[in-house]
Amino acid sequence: MSRLYDISQPLRADIPVWPGDTPFAHEPTWVLGEQCPVNVSRLVLSTHTGTHADAPSHYAVEGRTIDAVDLACYIGLCVVLDMTHAGPRVEPGHLLPVLSESVERVLLRTWSRFPHEEWRSDFTTIAAESIDLLAERGARLIGVDAPSLDPEVDSALLAHRRVHHHGMAILEGLVLDAVPPGHYELIAPPLKLAGGDAAPVRALLRELEQ
Ligand SMILES: Nc1ccccc1C(=O)C[C@H](N)C(=O)O
Ligand SMILES: [Zn+2]
């Protein structure tokens, strides 16, 4: 039986969110008891909370919304690369020594230890040139354990714009601490949120049969 890695953040009270964005809430609507046969609750969250997939509409006015993206991008062979040594930004020079000639999906680990308990503004970003390199090698998806490809305080969104130019998909907020670098099957389709600029995903990696 192939090992499954759950590379998703738990959606929970106090999950750190982007500064100024909607705090996560999960509250009871009905409570199971003598008067009520069920527990039912409600969720309030940003589309970019936790482990999620960006839609092109998040960064491009004409971009597809998350319910209209090509789901095939989010399911299939991928490679996990250790970029914990990259510092503030992953540059092509960090990728070239470890990147194959042909890749379909690339997940980049940048945190030595994922910051579950606090918001960290100093997350590692991805250089626009690195997106171009991944696209040249055939990548149709980039995934990161950071909350964004671009810096927290940034309006240029250069990495997102290159992703849009190449028609790639994006996963953000992955948790890769327990995953050895290597090749896996990625399973991470986004929720079908009509008109969404992003949506939560339950992201998994399955070890490949030897
Ligand atoms: N919540 C936000 C509010 C305002 C600006 C950005 C965000 C983000 O979460 C960044 C996003 N995950 C991104 O795709 O880069
Ligand atoms: Zn996002």
Ligand SMILES: [Zn+2]
């Ligand atoms: Zn993004």
